[in-house]
Amino acid sequence: MAGLGAQRLVRADSLRALDRGRQTTLLGRDGAARVFDEDSSGLVRAALAFLREPRSAQELSAQLSSLAEAPVPEALLTELLAVLMDTGAVVPWRAQEPRTPTPLAGRRVLVAVTGAVASVDAPALVRMLLARGASVRVAMTPSARRFVRPRCFEALTHAAVYKSLWGGAPDAPAPHIALARWAELVLVYPATATTVARIARGDCDELVAACVCATRAPVVVAPSMNDAMATAPAVLRNLEALREDGRWVVHPTLGHEVAEHPSERRGMLGPAPAPQVVIELLEHVLRVSSPPSPRSWEDVWRGTPVEALPWTVATLDEDLVAVLDATARERPGARVLDLGTGAGTVALAAASRGLSVVATDVSSTALDLASRAPFAERVTWLQDDVRQSQLRGAFDLVVDRGCLHLLCPAERDAWRRLVWRLTAPAGLVAAKVHAETETTHGTFPFSRQDLEGFLGGGFVCESVGEGTLPGPDERAPRAYLALWRRAR
Template sequence: MHESIEPLRLRRAPVVRIYDVGETTVLVGPDGDAHELAGPSAQLTRAVLAFALAPRTRAEIIAHVEALSGAPLTDAAVVDELLGLLRRLEILIPATPPRRRAAGKRPRLLLGITGAIASALTPGLVGLLQQRGFEVRIVATEAALRFVQAAALEALVHHPVRHDLWARDPALPVPHINLAAWADVVLIAPASATTIARLAAGECSTLVSAVALSTRAPVLVAPSMNLDMFAAPVLQRNLAQLTADGIHVIHPGTGRELAEAPDERVATLGPMPPHPAIVDLVEAALRIAVTRRRGAEGPPRDDAAWDAIYRTHADD
């Protein structure tokens, strides 16, 4: 067992299923398998988990346990057994190097949210985008703000959530043009059927659609709706039009549609993919766009630079 653990640096998983009560610690694995540890075993578990907030090797963990006990371990098997259990339950996981962002300015992402119920999950998407190195600002339709509070999003991005196409703001005299020029990439997630129809028709009655149709940056759209709506011929025609127009249409995932009644929710095609998958796609689209600049570093910063690569690369 020493050989399988020794080379690894282990850390506590971001999400664990643990609770303490009295002198007992209960560990639960992803499959629901529960293990109840009491007395010294619970104390050892708590000490190891606290120490493993940072990546640790087996040797470092044993040295830490010895330091806490004030005496060398005569038999490390008890620690090895605990480490094995914590790994099986996915409470300790192998540490991986942090994702490194390329040097230079942070890419600027304009997030558009619309009247799909998945807008309620926007804070999680914003947090992940920020973790992955994006500077995020948000525009919303009025319908989107029925599902999520603007104040909550503003606390995350430290900028106002824009929703008024005709707002009077000296900082943004023409909001849809100013925001369209600011963005290195535009992501509309979730994209409702209504917003998709607006984009397909070139209809700019909301700030979200006006920005998306005005920008020279890549635009990604993540449809999110129930299966029947997603499969509707008119919706499919609209998505085909967006694709033909050079907009990046993200394929939906399979999940439980929140708009359905709780006892009728079954896993179907239609909801937008999980947030990590969406961010992966955004990074890929931006990376491809930058590559088309033939070796230039960083995202384009002006209209001419975007004109050189976006929707005009048929001769590449």
């Protein structure tokens, strides 16, 4: 217990535990079972109940001793905690639980369900999308409705399921057009061989295929069928056509295709992957095909406690502090533009050094938060999107801390043009971005070479320094600070 010190512990969200009579079984991560009988079972259950809230080992000891009406020996408690932590049933509690914003938050996702057996997994997938903050609508083919009742999706989404091309009101767009326009991402899960064929040949006789053909959003198709169908030349041809047309086609998984008789089932390549895997693929597709919209950033700021957003720390990174100090020393009162200010860390640090600061962000919630901090009255806070900026002016220093790396490569040009337009002659541009090794933060990292040649347009790269940005855990992600100077 002494080893655990004051660290607080908490029951894991999900654990593998069973009770029977006065016996408790915990399954470890390795699958091995730890069985507790009688009093030990009581201790395990009491510990798990008490640790629903984060507590220290000392608090747990006091609680268990009070329940047992006798001190619980320290050696016993230490052993108990070791087993609970070893099996993953209890985990260390972190005050600032990292929550990297999922690109699904605030996005409008159309889930199109077709008549493959794997349609029974579609409700779980919809539930996961909703839990990640996506807004979900469901369209179903008639065959899909033989497997899963629309009511199931309606209960989850609190919205009517779309079932037909012909269901719309006369004064509204046809359902497939309305849905195709509404969606920011379309997922066909699962996709039957029949629906794949319809999409491949542009056959819009059925709602799901019509939505896919009519949308401009990225389309992810997750085929699901037994291996004989999955390897049929016609199906392979159709899947190839989908890829050629720019659809994202999910690889099948090795599963027990339930279209087979139970006695004949064997692992085969053909079924769609489990919902969790599909969610991760969707997040990737959103990351690479379109960066978070202003609306989804607003949702991130509204829906996440500010202390859980790693970049909101009040202390500014040392390398940026050095840039601000040098600017304040060499050009007192210089005009500073902070792009994507968030909670205003850079802007407020610049204002406290007497610099004249304009700070922009797409999120009004972030700006509202920033504008309540000390020195906030010295900053001009503006809602603006770096991709379609309305800003005018000439700034001696343009700073971007962690906004540029949120733009997908196709959108970097807009940033570049903005900076060209707004930097005064001899002005400095400072951009801090994730380094190329940081691939797990939902950003588009840069290499040193990317940065050296990035700005062009009469700017010279003065340096690319290595540093870190605040991260979702103790390990701060590697970052580069690039400095470019505009010619006089």
